Amino acid sequence: MASTTLYSQRDPMLKKRDDFEDILEERRNSSDLKYAVRCYAPVLYKGLTPCKANMLKSMVLQSDHLRYVINQVSQESGEAPDIIHEEASVILEEMAHRLKISTVRFFAFTLTKAFKTLFQHICVNEEGIHRLQQAIQEHPVVLLPSHRSYMDFLLMSYILYTYDLALPVIAAGMDFMGMKFIGEMLRMSGAFFIRRSFGGDKLYWAVFSEYVKTMLRNGFAPIEFFLEGTRSRTCKSLTPKIGLLNIVMEPFFKGEVFDVHLVPISISYERILEESLYARELLGVPKPKESTSGLLKARRILSENYGSIHVYFGQPVSIRSLAQDKVNRCKYNLVPRHIPRKPTKETQSFVTDTAYRIVRLQEDSMVLKPWVLMASILLQNLEGLELSLLTEQTLWLRGLAQSCGAFLDWPDHTPSAKVVSSSLALHRGLVCVSGGRVSLVLGEPQGLVTPEEALFNRAVSVLSCASYRNQILHVFIRPAILAVAIHNAASSKKDEVFNCFSFLCKMFSDEFILCPGDTVQDFEEACYLLVKSGSVQTLQQNIVVTDRGQSTLSFLNGLLESFLQGYQLFSTLVLGNLNMFSDKCPVEGTI
């Protein structure tokens, strides 16, 4: 069973994780230029058909699949096939990458400079790199990093270059292409650009999917994309989009490749470059359009300290093993393989399931800093609290988080007071300590502000703080939903608690990573964790909160409170103003 291969250990405390190495350390002690021009000879896929980026394009344009769709579109639209073919060629031209090692070297040089000023450490699990290296040789590989920042894909290519691994081709949003020069630079470092939405455009879809599949089949390079589709503005994993995952799995289903390996990658930032930008975006300030001048303006971030980055390369997941007994590949025998077909229900649910599992794997290996714990506590004490109490509670939360399997990066051999104070220092933009009391910074103090501005500024700090709290949500989400269910169920009967739990899971299915169809498993996991921590007991058919469990449950309840309030507020609004929200309701993002 796939789930057992992915989650072989029942107890999250026993999860084994690799150690990290800091790749910046070596960079600080040797020449950047030498590093950028060093010999780069990555291991390649054993079944590689060597070909240039340009040859790829003609292979795509001449593929049976594309020819079929061109004819189809031509028949439907009445345009001549030549014209459609030309259109396809333009789409491909706009989309395709032009991976060039010289550009990569340029980035290697400049990024090293930038990284060294921005970050203290960039830590990578080298065992994961070794596993990836082997996987790349054996099978086509798809890299699936979490997506929190623009940095993500530059960082990925940078790391792969550092370790002499094959550079990936990366599916990037079209927005980047608008950036003069930079867009082309990104293209030459392996990015290919796709439109954000092309729902009904058959031709676009055909060109795009054939392009990706051709690269996959030939083993041209590892393919990288973001399952979450876009950067998460809240630091909470977004529910996965399955379109691209579907495309990379198809060559396996159709027997064109023996297997495809998916590699979940967790990129955790101690501080995100876009931190305050995101909070404003969530409050409705439009996202600045990607532009080169914007990037230059953003130079000022170079003067700030963004702490460290942890990149965890997870265990490659074989689609073949996952699909065993779940997808009957014989279904693909009866129609020529180049004719595009809607995936069957069975396939669809398999792909969705896999997408969720991969996102969970990403979450599981996200490295959490002490500050994340502190932010969670501060958010439940918006009026502020004593430093000593904060320290005490943070330590308590650390214990709870660890027992739930959190991947905490808590410094060894450092007094806890020091850990807390250095976290506070790094995030001094968000919190202030005065008179032994810690509280959120409520907007910039200078000058006169209108009450609206004050409210806005307060919201920005709360949201920024929430984005840190959100990083730990995946650790607690199941126990927290259970806590809310226990709190709200009519009785302590297990059945009733489960019904409530299952209702909440359904309600939050777009909010948190809760795989549809896993509710029973999730419930069991939540019970297990809470029983293990001594917070609840199961007596016959009842779930009872213990005395010492009260504080845990109240914390967990508090964790979801703002979400529940948000949903409540929103539904009141919708019910009250049904007309107002008749066609479009922008529910994106959350409180």
Add this chain to the structure above:
Amino acid sequence: RSTYDCYGIITAAFSAFHSQMKQSATVHCFPRQEIMKWNGWGYSDSKFLFNKKGQAEFTGKRYRLSGMILPSLQDWFENTFGASVKQHKSPPSLNAGALPPANLNEAFLQDLTATGIPFSHEADDRVFRAHGHCLHEIFALREGRGFQRVPDMVTWPNCHNDVVKIVELACKHNVCVIPYGGGTSVTGALECPPEEMRCIVSLDTSQMNRILWIDEKNLVARIEAGIIGQDLERLLNEGGYCTGHEPDSMEFSSLGGWVATRASGMKKNVYGNIEDLVVHIKVVTPRGVMEKSCQGPRMSTGPDVHHFILGSEGTLGVVTEVTMKIRPIPEYRKYGSVVFPNFEAGVACLREVAKQRCAPASIRLMDNEQFQFGHALKPQVSSIFTSFVEGLKKFYITKFKGFDPHQLCVATLLFEGDRERVLQHEKQVYDIAAKFGGLAAGEDNGQRGYILTFVIAYLRDLGLDYYVVAESFETSVPWDRVLDLCRNVKERIIRECKERGVQFQPLTSCRVTQTYDAGACVYFYFAFNYRGLADPVHTYEQVEHAARDEILANGGSLSHHHGVGKLRKEWMKESISDVGLGMLRSVKEYVDPDNIFGNRNLL
């Protein structure tokens, strides 16, 4: 002189033996096991062995390769399997005592005796007919383990009427009948169901081996179904004819067996497969005899009832007589071979040949592993000169043409017809090959490829002597999936072996053996060193099972010509659908309601 130079010598011996049997038709007097191995493939006197010097040789006098030294085989064998020729494992001799006692039906026996049809319940007669040539069957024999259930007696009908009598008696006394032709099944079709409590009678058709008449006006012949392939060709050749049906097992397999399994012959491109060759079938079933009333070349009389029999695998009755197409012996035949830089190019060429419908009588494409294997079977060269020429050829192909010796692969060709047409045809095929980078590589290489076909089955016995198990299996697949299927199946085998603790990477090899308009037949060889495995046969079976799953997932069929037997029954429903299976079941229920033909194949 027979045109079949590969085994010209053997035929005389075999037919002499057959006629001798006929003259003394008394009880238990047809011991095929005297000239055939009881625990391996083929003739007792023909086998591969490593002599005291460690050199391989092929014993006996029957084949081209017989009596020759094969200097490269040892190296190839040791390197490919991580085996050692020093670790010899000799099989035990037959232990008749271990055999389950015959469960005879006295009333049936009495009635049968009254008919005068010979029968036997000697141990060796029964064991010999208890199995085909699946790995697990041969392994069980060699390990002295034997079978859970063997036939309780063997009977040798001499003609159609004898079969009618036997089947009538079997119905009357509720006895289970398992037809036995050449015994070359590789699907477990001859195995007796262990749960069968009735007396099991093995109905050996070997005495029904006459050509009843030849109709030169219509070019058909009426033949008894027990005739063995090579005897049929030899007898027809005497009159200037042939059937052209040459399955790889034709030295030992029978006409009735071909019909019952939907056999395919090497030269089907010219002569057709068995279903194309058969004009009329006479079959004895528990319901009575079925045959058509005329021998028209094609009929529109509802679904063709022949197709219930073709591929019925002995579950419906016994095929006793067949009218089959014959052809004049071709005036000219020529072997040939083409070297391709890689397997992909080879497959593309075969596809083009099929598209232009100009396939020679036989065209087969071996992959690189098989090419190397073929090389290992090259006999010692007689003169320095030949080896010099060989060296030059090798140099030309690998150095001058830049072919990678670990990539290149070879197609073997066989052309038949009148001389001029053959030469013309040959040119056409070589021209196509050239377009795919193929280089003509001479007649010798081609011919060697076809000789290999007949001796390869003997090689499994050699492997078994040194802890190596081997088997072959086949499928048919649409053209566009041939490469993907070959790659994925090989990879799956390697991976499954690794997961199951096989210490040394297995040999996996494939070849495209037949071309069709819409696809090809692909044949796989698979072998591994089983030292260190607790139950090698079980491991082998798991791997083969996985390989078959992989074939089906890649658009391949359950079988091209081996059949289903008991080995592949579990996939039948998936292969032909519930309704399809129901149709076959209802035919079985009507024709044989008491399951007299109880070998439990297919359904």
